[in-house]
Amino acid sequence: MNNLYKILKRYSFFLTALLILIIIFFINPYVAFNTFESAKSNFLQMLMVLPPIMILLGLMDVWVPRKTLMKYMGDNSGALGVFFAMLIGSLAAGPMYAAFPFTAVLIKKGVKFSNIIIFMNAWCVTKISTLLFEISSLGYEFTLIRLIIDIPGVILMGYIVNYFMDDYSLKKLYNEK
Numbered sequence: 001m002n003n004l005y006k007i008l009k010r011y012s013f014f015l016t017a018l019l020i021l022i023i024i025f026f027i028n029p030y031v032a033f034n035t036f037e038s039a040k041s042n043f044l045q046m047l048m049v050l051p052p053i054m055i056l057l058g059l060m061d062v063w064v065p066r067k068t069l070m071k072y073m074g075d076n077s078g079a080l081g082v083f084f085a086m087l088i089g090s091l092a093a094g095p096m097y098a099a100f101p102f103t104a105v106l107i108k109k110g111v112k113f114s115n116i117i118i119f120m121n122a123w124c125v126t127k128i129s130t131l132l133f134e135i136s137s138l139g140y141e142f143t144l145i146r147l148i149i150d151i152p153g154v155i156l157m158g159y160i161v162n163y164f165m166d167d168y169s170l171k172k173l174y175n176e177k
Contacts, residue, residue, distance in 0.1 A: 046097065053098045057105050069109040077112060082155055085115040089122025099123045113170055118158035125150045 008015065025032035073081040092099065099120055106116050126147065135143045 045095075049094045049098055050101075053094060053101060057101055061105055061108070064109070066109045069106070069111055073106070073111040073115045075112050077115065081112055081115045082118055082158075085111075085118040085158070086122045086126065086151070086154065089119040090126045090128055092123045092127055093129055096120075096124055107174060110174065112162075113165060113173075114158040114162035116158075117161045118154055121154040121157050125154055 021032055021035060024035070071077070073084050077084075089099075092102075103116055103120060106119065111119075131143060131147075134146075
């Protein structure tokens with residue numbers, strides 16, 4: 001019974017969403033079918049993106065020693081850690097949900113928390129593949145001004161989030177991975 005409770009608690013969001021979808025089906029089947037089709041499309045897209053990322057993560061986990069990541073992105077990495085976090089996030093490809101498994105590996109390897117937040121923000125804001133599209137659509141001037149604002153913002157956000165994380169939460173996060 002305890003295991004059933006844990007499973008229900010773990011999947012409570014999914015089960016609630018499923019229940020709402022069933023209710024919507026009885027009210028308006030067209031909306032329910034469109035919602036299901038959208039969810040199916042997103043799931044298939046995720047299946048195409050995640051396997052290559054998982055392979056790369058596995059290789060990184062094996063090939064890049066913890067000591068190396070600690071040296072270049074750990075607590076004492078300074079500006080070099082920020083640079084590497086920005087670089088890796090900017091070179092990334094794929095949607096944001098693909099960054100989360102990568103983030104788990106960074107936590108496991110002991111990367112400084114502010115650098116992890118910088119990496120995740122860079123993935124969202126300064127991704128080179130997105131920048132090329134933005135330049136062609138909105139122009140160089142717009143993209144350059146946005147980057148001048150966003151790059152310091154990404155770095156600042158990493159330090160602000162790190163500042164507001166209490167020691168207990170950080171220790172728990174790093175000890176669980």
